[in-house]
Amino acid sequence: xxxxxxxxxxxxxxxxxxxxxxxxxxxxxxxxxxxxxxxxxxxxxxxxxxxxxxxxxxxxxxxxxxxxxxxxxxxxxxxxxxxxxxxxxxxxxxxxxxxxxxxxxxxxxxxxxxxxxxxxxxxxxxxxxxxxxxxxxxxxxxxxxxxxxxxxxxxxxxxxxxxxxxxxxxxxxxxxxxxxxxxxxxxxxxxxxxx
Numbered sequence: 001x002x003x004x005x006x007x008x009x010x011x012x013x014x015x016x017x018x019x020x021x022x023x024x025x026x027x028x029x030x031x032x033x034x035x036x037x038x039x040x041x042x043x044x045x046x047x048x049x050x051x052x053x054x055x056x057x058x059x060x061x062x063x064x065x066x067x068x069x070x071x072x073x074x075x076x077x078x079x080x081x082x083x084x085x086x087x088x089x090x091x092x093x094x095x096x097x098x099x100x101x102x103x104x105x106x107x108x109x110x111x112x113x114x115x116x117x118x119x120x121x122x123x124x125x126x127x128x129x130x131x132x133x134x135x136x137x138x139x140x141x142x143x144x145x146x147x148x149x150x151x152x153x154x155x156x157x158x159x160x161x162x163x164x165x166x167x168x169x170x171x172x173x174x175x176x177x178x179x180x181x182x183x184x185x186x187x188x189x190x191x192x193x194x195x
Contacts, residue, residue: 004022004023004026009069009072009073009074010069012026012027012073013067013068013069013073016060016064016067017064017065017066017067019064019065024057024060024061024064027057027060027073028057030073031073031074031077032053032057034077035052035053035056035077035080035081036049036050036053038078038081038085039052039053039081039084039085042085042089043085043088043089048088052081052084052085052088053081053084055084056077056080056081056084059080060080086149089149090149129183130180133179133180133183134146134176134180136179137175137176137179138175140162140172141172141175141176142176143162144158144162144169144172144173144176145172145173145176147161148169148173155169155170155173
């Protein structure tokens with residue numbers, strides 16, 4: 001294993017594409033703790049944080065043959081864990097709103113039973129698109145949405161912080177989701193927020 005230490009991230013990525021299990025273990029050992037720390041801090045749930053990190057590495061291994069590293073592993077994995085956290089936290093707080101938009105619980109379950117592989121999408125491209133769309137939201141709507149998504153605030157806490165009603169908070173989040181659904185497409189909303 002020592003001979004791999006001096007390899008660049010691009011060289012490691014090339015070996016990973018060839019199915020080199022030793023290289024995969026090196027990447028796993030090098031980044032697992034850091035990713036777990038980030039996920040645990042943001043999700044406030046050790047079990048879910050561990051699951052999020054495991055999903056990232058599982059997907060990396062499953063998609064190894066087509067894997068392309070654009071910058072380095074630290075950058076790639078930082079984006080991957082950010083998306084895992086966004087999806088998992090948003091699922092907690094926005095499921096009821098999306099249910100209202102889609103209709104009945106049965107319709108939601110039917111939609112979710114369809115197979116969507118979010119890993120086929122370029123994470124950096126999705127992150128950039130998501131950021132640009134969020135930047136187009138009205139200032140108050142953007143603030144509320146980011147507090148809900150990034151700060152993990154409940155509607156009640158956001159209402160208290162901004163001095164508005166919980167109903168107004170819900171309205172802003174619903175508006176943001178409608179814009180995202182229009183710009184990204186419904187399947188990508190589920191890929192980003194509900195998987």
